[in-house]
Each structure stands twice: as C-alpha cells, then as structure tokens.
Amino acid sequence: MGVFGLSDVYEKISELARRRGFFWPSYEIYGGVAGFYDYGPYGVLLKNRIVEKWRDFFVRRHQDYVVEIETPIVAPSIVFEASGHVEHFTDPIVSCLKCGRRFRADHLVEEALGVSVEGLSLEDLGKIIRDNNVRCPFDGGELGDVKVFNLLFKTQIGPYEGDVGYLRPELAQGMFVAFKRVLESMRSRLPIGIAQIGRVGRNEISPRQAMVRLREFTIMEMEYFIDAEDPQGNCPFFDEMAGKRLRIQSYTMRVKGGEPQWFTLEEAVESKIIVDKCLGYWMAIGQEFMESIGVPAEHMFFMEKGPHERAHYSSQTFDQVVKVSRWGLIEVAGHSYRGSYDMMRHAAYSKADLTVFKPYKEPILVKKKRVIVDKSVIGRLFRDKAGEVLEALQAARPEDIEGYLTGGGHTIKVGGFEVPRDAVKIIEVEEKEWGRKILPNVVEPSFGVDRVVYVAFEYAYREREGRVVLAFPRDIAPVQAAVFPLVENDESLIAEARSLYKTLVREGFQVIYDDTGSIGRRYARADEIGVPAAFTVDYQTLEDKTVTMRDRDTWRQVRLPADNVVEALRKFLKGEPLDSLGTPFK
C-alpha cells in the first residue's frame, strides 16, 4: 500500500512501461546512469500528445496574447550570471583532505556547532570551519577550502576554454533574452505570453524517483509579461475562469498544519491568497490541464512556498502538486510571480533597453523643468573637460540644480566640477507625454513534462479481471484505434481489416493492426497500451459492410457501417459515448 490510501503501483508501472515500450532508464547496456530516462515508441506518442495538449491549453486558446518560441539549450555564461544562476544555483561543499569524501559545508557546520549559517559567504564558512576545527565526520581528517558545487552543467563554446557555456536549467532566460525581438514582432503590445517547450539540464547531486527527478528533462513553460501598474488590462480572460474552484494551501495555512482549502479563483485573488490575477488565472488553466490528463481535482492542490523555499527571483510561488501512490505529493508545475527581477538584471548586464512603451489613450500635458546651459561659458571655462561637464549637467536631476540656484550659492557642484551659476538656468516647459516606459513584470507557469507523463500513466493504470488496462483520457492515448480481423486465417476478413486500417492511417490516426492470436488476446494487448477504440471486421462485414467498435473502458461493443468509422472515431476521441455511435452488439 502506498500513501494516501492509493495502492502502490510504482513497480507495476515501471515493469509495464519497460515491457511495452513507454519509458526506461537510459544507457542500460552500459549499466545505466542515474537521472536519465529514454522514451520508447509508445512513450513518445504519449508525451507528444501531452505536450500538444499543453500547447492547446496555454498557447492555442490564447493565441491573441500568447506565442511560442524556441531558443538554444546552451547559453554563454553571461546569461546565467545575469539570471543569478551562476551565483545562486549552488551548494557549498568541502572535501576531507584525508579520505576525499565530500560534504555540504553549511550542514556540517550546523551539525557540528549547532548554529545557523544561512546566508554566509564561502569565506565565512571556511573561517568558521578553521576557527572551530571542524573535522571530517568519518575519519577526523582535515577539511579543505569551502567550494561551491554548481548544479549547472558547464561546457565550452568553441575552442577557447575562456568561452564558458552552460546548459540551461530552465527555459525562462531564453524568453527574457529574446523578449525585445518577440515583442517587436508581435507589434509591441502588453500583455504578452511567450511560451517554450524544451530540454533543460540540472546536474543533481543524487537524482532519484525514476522520471520524477531527472538530470535532463523537458519543460513546458510560459513567461507572461504584464504591466504591474495596469492590473485591469493584464488578464483579459480572467472572467472566463473566475468561478473555477482551486484547492490552495497558503504558506500560513501550511505552517499552522492546515489542510488545503477550496476557493474560487476570484475569491483567492480578492482575498490576496494569490497575489496576482494573472498568476491565479494560469493556475486555474494549469488545474484544468491536469484534470484533462486524468487527475481528479481532489487529488491535486496548490502549495505555496515559504520565503526561504522560493527561488531567488520569486516573490510568490505555488507548487502544483499531485498525489501519487509511491512518493506522496509530487510537483508537476511551479507557478511563480517573478516580478521584474530577470528583466532588470538582463537590462543591466546587456545594457539593452528592455522597457515597453505603453501609450496613453490621450497624450497628457506634463510640466517639466529643463536645464538650459550657456555652452559658450562652459567651453571657455573648462576647455577640454567641457564635454564631461555638459554631460554631467544633463545627467543631473533638474530639481537638484534648481536647489543650488535657489540656495544662493555661487557655484553648482556636479560630477566633481564646479559650474558658475550664471551659466545655468532652469526653465519650465509643457510637454505632451504619449505614454510611459515600463519594465514588465512576469508571471510564470512551468510544467515538468516527464512528471506529467508519469502522473498520466499512474492515473491511467487499472486492473480488471486480472488484465491491465491503461485508461488514458481518450485524447492523450498514444494509439487511438486498433483494427482486427475476427480470426487470423481468413483472407477476406484480413483484406477488409487491412483496408479499414489504411483508411484510418490516411485520415491521420495512430492505429495498430493485429491479426495474430485469438481476438481476446488482441483486445487485451490493445488495452495494455491504452488504445481507446478497437474495430473488428467479422463475417457480417462481408455481407453488409458493418464492423464492431469496442470501448476499452467498458468492453462493450456497438456495430456501425465501416464508412462511418472515421467520423465515429473522431467523435469518440472527443468524448462522445460509445452508444451514440452505433447499434448495440451482443
């Protein structure tokens, strides 16, 4: 028995996944490497459908605001210096000089001395270790310098060792760095969502839990760029989801030991449990997405992270967690309010102007003070320094300069120069302002594909009369239909079945054709990879061109004309009940 009263199906799932070609640990013939997984033929089909569904929920349905891009997985080091990952995406470690074992430096100190060392620099940690003679807990050996272990995979771009590159640990930086160009190509309007689906790498110290914690994995992520000062305009679709019910456990609820509670999206936003409308909106979409993958709403909730649990960039983060039988709660998505941290950093590091011009409806008149300088005086007085002086005067705030003028002094001190007051005057002008420049804030829903695949698999797993059925929601099933002749040794049945199979393939369906073994065995095989519908060509087909259609989940059948199969399958995959598609059979 697993947790939450769910029976632990992990072993059965991994066995089935390997045997039927969904997923398995990579590099098996070389003994395997922890943290890497292969997708097999049906796994790829399943994953692709899940990815396509995410794209539908987050991108296609919001296509007037959300676009998808693709950026490289390797970035020059400056990108992750700007993002803070080079500095923060690390653990401090020390090595024992005698046995070579490695330890978390902060934990060792906290354990040995019973003091909190949170936020201390590497040097400070090293000093504490030396001053207190902290030793290796195994053989008492002396400890070396405190170093950082960075979870970024490091590489080199081109032939020169100085050109450090990193494998991205998240997709977000790709969107931030490309933001200006994307915004421009989408006619420079906010809000805008930029989505991306792609691989990332994190050099985890000890990955575990199969597909749940990998060193290389796929993320589906969106950065939704908004104007923090225009809360009304940011989320034009909010009302459509306002009544959606979400289960939320705020940080304060959690530290008090409280259970997650149900809120409508509107309630959660109005009571400030979710700090931002857009953050809440995408959480609601995220919940609908996971429900469509097969997870009932009562099996997931949003868990708010506390101040010390959040990433360095975030002011509010919710983990979208789903119950699984083996490991309890696993995080399938993180929903973060990232503020303008990243955009600020990239603007500073790249010197690019990453602001967005937001026009007002009507231009407004503003009174501004302007510094007027008598350049001939400055030129004569400062000669070759005149340029610098002028620059300093322009850079200064007019109010400050006015302060000197009204203060009655004889000179104005600016940029290390003293400028005679007569050379400068302040005038007031009226200007039309057509808009303002803002640095956008960012809301980010980010899903781990591989975890979603695992969750879909676990929630689809059923046992029925000693047989295994993968009851995927019909529209994510890796294979959509099966076609069988009733028996395997009748050429005319086989010919009809092959022809039906070809029709379905031509119509774009993923179909398996199978004519070996008994019909029951073939149904069982199809159930085991989760094929929602099976069509069987029997002797009556030869008379009246009808076939039977079988539902994976009920094992019931209807009979319908072979010519209607394409349309019936299309409807069935969209959720229509079997009974509406034909007349009952047997």
Added chain:
RNA sequence: GCGGCGGUAGUCUAGCCUGGACUAGGACGCCGGCCUGCCAAGCCGGAGGUCCCGGGUUCAAAUCCCGGCCGCCGCACCA
C-alpha cells in the same frame, strides 16, 4: 553523499546460505505453423541469457570476498 536491502532471457522468477552433475530450470510474453464466428483458449515448432561490471579466492564461482555501477527504502539534497 551516508546507511540498509537488492540486481539471473522481453517480463516475473528458481538456483546463491551449504561452490562442482547448471550445457542456468520454470512461467508469462514474443516469433512461425495448425486451429479458432468476439475478450490473454488449445496443439506443434522456434528464437531469446555479458547470471549488473571489474578484480580476487579456488582445481572449479550465478553461488564466497573486495571495489564499482544501477535500483528501491531511510537520512541528507531538490535555486
């Protein structure tokens, strides 16, 4: 990274303690043939094994010992 347990055809497993007749046995699955008028039926035939890897002990190692890799569990870690 630490500790415990484990690793044998595609899958599940017997054998390991007590080394040799193991040319590694079985079941399911898979492939071919026969049969089969709707839910893993039957019969015949077949393919499939680096016994996790490396080293050691021994006349002899799937079996004992050491190291490593991988997995599961617990601790730690998971910006």
